Amino acid sequence: MSLFEEHPLRRTLNDEVHARPPVALQPPERVAYLAFLHENGSADGEIAHLRLLAQQLGLAEPFDEAVHLMIEAPEFRLKWERHSEFSSYAFFRRDEATSLSENDALLSVPTTWRKAIPGRLIVASQVEARKADDEAAQAMLAHLSTDAASQIVSRISDGAGWVLTDFHLHDGFSRFTLLDVSLTPRQAGRTVQRLLEIETYRTMALLAFPVAKEVGRLVSQAETELADLMDSIGEARSSEDERKVLGRLTRLAADVERSVARTTYRFGAAAAYYRLVRQRIDELRELRVAGFSPIREFMERRLAPAMSTCETMSRRQEELSGRIARNSQLLRTRVDIELERQNQALLEQMNRRAKLQLRLQETVEGLSIVAITYYGSQLVNYLAKGAKDWITPLTPELVTAASIPVIAGLVFIGLRRMRRAVAAEAQGIEH
Known part of the structure; x- marks a missing residue:
């Protein structure tokens, strides 16, 4: 290979497909997961903050160009990843205690360091992975709340495991239980990673929903104003009236285009996150459990309508922008024709004056x-x-x-x- 000139990005591109591998799990284990939105340059201070943790634990410090890393501490493991809009911290700890509070995977992490993590918290989840057989899983289902509509239960990996959750926040955390029937350590790690990504991408996708509501109000008002302006065009009796309508139409176009520029990225990101959610659900290979909703059904019932609303608002906004542009062009054409008529009359008058001057x-x-x-x-x-x-x-x-x-x-x-x-x-x- 030394005979060839290598592209400078060849190894980087090759390593990219191997980046962010799942962490192999040996149940019983607990995982605490935190995702922080980048805000006011908070991403720039993450490496320094991680270096501070490594110093406290006496471990090797991460290098500045890292976008993902593993920190192996005596009592826990930390997997950190930086994404385009957020960074995630997954803490893994062997489940050796007996009480729930002692099993929290964050207890071994220095409290001062935890409180100073840069960014704004957007997702907090905990996953409990334990060994169980199908009989133990069925026994656990029998002790669940009688309100099965709020419980999400499904068998995954073609029956090799069970996932239980309700997607509610308990003490600030959404909670998942993974019952390992016959999962390999890497399968268990991939399953936990998929569950955490589903929760993260679901939340990130829903960031567009309040924006869609705001855009819906703006679009409704703009559509009403556009209809009024079209009536004004038909009622215009002079070029001055048409120019006034064109001015109002131009202002409306500027408002709509400003909204499009402000929301296009958010709507596009929501669609991308939603695709990732559906892809991760497909990778779980769910099997329905009688009497309970699987994750796919929950997302189709709760998340899909919100995403449809975002898509509809984005499309309505783009269509409104196009209609305003067409109507503006139509009115501008009418104004230009009137100006050309006036210019022609002025030229004819100048021609008559020139003939009189010639005589x-x-x-x-x-x-x-x-x-x-x-x-x-x-x-x-x-x-x-x-x-x-x-x-x-x-x-x-x-x-x-x-x-x-x-x-x-x-x-x-x-x-x-x-x-x-x-x-x-x-x-x-x-x-």
């Missing part, structure tokens, strides 16, 4: 011929008087009278040639 100029040219002939004849008269001894028997008056038609003819021919030359030059410029 006046021709009249002035006639007077100019008379004036030039008069001054020319006076010059001839002065010359004749000065040379009267050489022009005998002609008199100065006779010479002056005879020069008048000659001077007038020459002036007329000269002006006519000059007019033709100017006309030819103007015609050449037009072409």
